[in-house]
Structure formats: structure tokens, C-alpha cells
Amino acid sequence: GENVEQHPSTLSVQEGDSAVIKCTYSDSASNYFPWYKQELGKRPQLIIDIRSNVGEKKDQRIAVTLNKTAKHFSLHITETQPEDSAVYFCAAGKNQGGKLIFGQGTELSVKP
Amino acid sequence: GAGVSQSPSNKVTEKGKDVELRCDPISGHTALYWYRQSLGQGLEFLIYFQGNSAPDKSGLPSDRFSAERTGGSVSTLTIQRTQQEDSAVYLCASILQTGAGELFFGEGSRLTVL
Numbered sequence: 001g002e003n004v005e006q007h008p009s010t011l012s013v014q015e016g017d018s019a020v021i022k023c024t025y026s027d028s029a030s031n032y033f034p035w036y037k038q039e040l041g042k043r044p045q046l047i048i049d050i051r052s053n054v055g056e057k058k059d060q061r062i063a064v065t066l067n068k069t070a071k072h073f074s075l076h077i078t079e080t081q082p083e084d085s086a087v088y089f090c091a092a093g094k095n096q097g098g099k100l101i102f103g104q105g106t107e108l109s110v111k112p
Numbered sequence: 113g114a115g116v117s118q119s120p121s122n123k124v125t126e127k128g129k130d131v132e133l134r135c136d137p138i139s140g141h142t143a144l145y146w147y148r149q150s151l152g153q154g155l156e157f158l159i160y161f162q163g164n165s166a167p168d169k170s171g172l173p174s175d176r177f178s179a180e181r182t183g184g185s186v187s188t189l190t191i192q193r194t195q196q197e198d199s200a201v202y203l204c205a206s207i208l209q210t211g212a213g214e215l216f217f218g219e220g221s222r223l224t225v226l
Contacts, residue, residue, distance in 0.1 A: 034215075043218060
């Protein structure tokens with residue numbers, strides 16, 4: 001069945017460093033790839049998404065890249081800050097609807 | 113409403129009892145999703161609704177789990193004869209229409225089965 005693998009499960013960086021989280025997906029029909037951030041005890045919230053007609057998207061310190069041939073996509077956070085500490089989830093789905101399959105999550109810790 | 117509302121926020125029950133979890137989506141959102149999040153784990157898809165019908169219920173773990181949606185709005189997830197492994201946070205999310213972008217999540221219902 002459809003599956004999304006996410007790595008690493010935990011990531012610790014120093015403030016100001018970059019952080020990279022990687023995901024691979026199994027369903028080649030997937031064409032929508034969002035990233036959600038979940039702070040401790042709170043609900044997941046969308047931070048950025050990418051559709052398969054583009055290879056990269058950037059929003060200030062956050063960027064996402066997509067390689068459809070290899071079926072993987074990555075989240076890049078530059079100049080990390082302590083408030084970036086949270087669990088990040090990647091997901092894969094289809095533009096035309098249906099379920100969104102999430103990865104297992106990456107706990108990012110940014111040390112001041 | 114202003115956001116996705118879930119109740120109860122916390123539920124402690126004894127093994128073997130039935131529980132009902134409720135989700136009130138954002139007004140006008142046609143699609144509604146249920147996910148389960150176990151401690152330290154990812155978001156496990158359970159079921160989604162488009163209007164009142166459920167095109168995909170493949171994630172429901174067993175026949176003890178069922179869900180319905182009425183009036184294209186409120187949804188109820190029912191777990192019968194609860195087991196300890198059912199303990200988790202059950203998250204509901206809604207979206208204006210499937211494929212339209214961001215899922216808006218509720219705060220979740222934390223279920224503990226003793």
C-alpha cells in the first residue's frame with residue numbers, strides 16, 4: 001500500500017545551522033507534498049507544500065525540493081532558531097483529492 | 113466555526129467499553145479526515161469523508177472502529193469494545209474540498225484505555 005518514509009526521526013542542531021529532513025514515497029501517482037509542523041501539545045499546522053509540477057519552492061528560511069523520478073522530497077530550514085524546535089511531518093497525496101499519507105515525523109531540536 | 117473542534121479533549125475509559133469521539137469541522141469544509149497519533153508516532157490515516165460518504169476507510173484498524181458524518185458537517189468516530197492498544201490521540205482535520213491544499217486540524221481527543 002501507500003507508504004511515506006521519513007528520516008531522521010530526531011535531529012539536533014545549533015542555532016543558526018541548517019536542518020534537512022528527507023522523505024520518500026511509494027505511490028508514483030502522488031503529486032502533492034505538504035509539510036506540517038507540530039509543536040508540543042499542539043495541532044499540526046501546514047508550513048509549506050509543493051506540487052509535482054515544480055521542483056523547488058522557497059518561503060523565507062524554509063524550502064522544499066522534490067525529485068519525482070527518485071520519489072523523494074526534502075525540507076530545508078536555514079538559519080535555524082529555537083522556535084523552530086518541533087516535530088515535522090511530511091506527507092504525500094494527490095491534487096485531485098483522497099487521503100494524505102504522513103511520514104513518521106522528525107523531532108527537531110534547535111539548541112541556543 | 114472558527115476552527116476544527118473536537119470533543120472530548122480527554123477520555124479515560126476501561127477496556128471493553130465503547131467510546132464516541134466527535135469532530136465539528138470548519139463551516140463549509142466538504143472533506144473531513146480522521147487520523148490517529150500514538151505516543152511519539154506519526155499520523156496514521158483512518159478514514160476520510162467527502163460530504164457524508166466515505167470514499168476511503170482503508171485505515172480503520174478493525175471492525176471495532178466505525179465513523180459517520182451527517183449533514184455534511186459533524187462526524188463521529190466510534191470505537192467499540194476498546195482495547196489498550198487503542199490508546200492514542202485521535203485527530204480530525206477538515207479541508208474546503210479535497211485537493212484544495214491545507215488540512216486544518218483540531219486539537220485532538222486523547223483516549224486512554226485502562
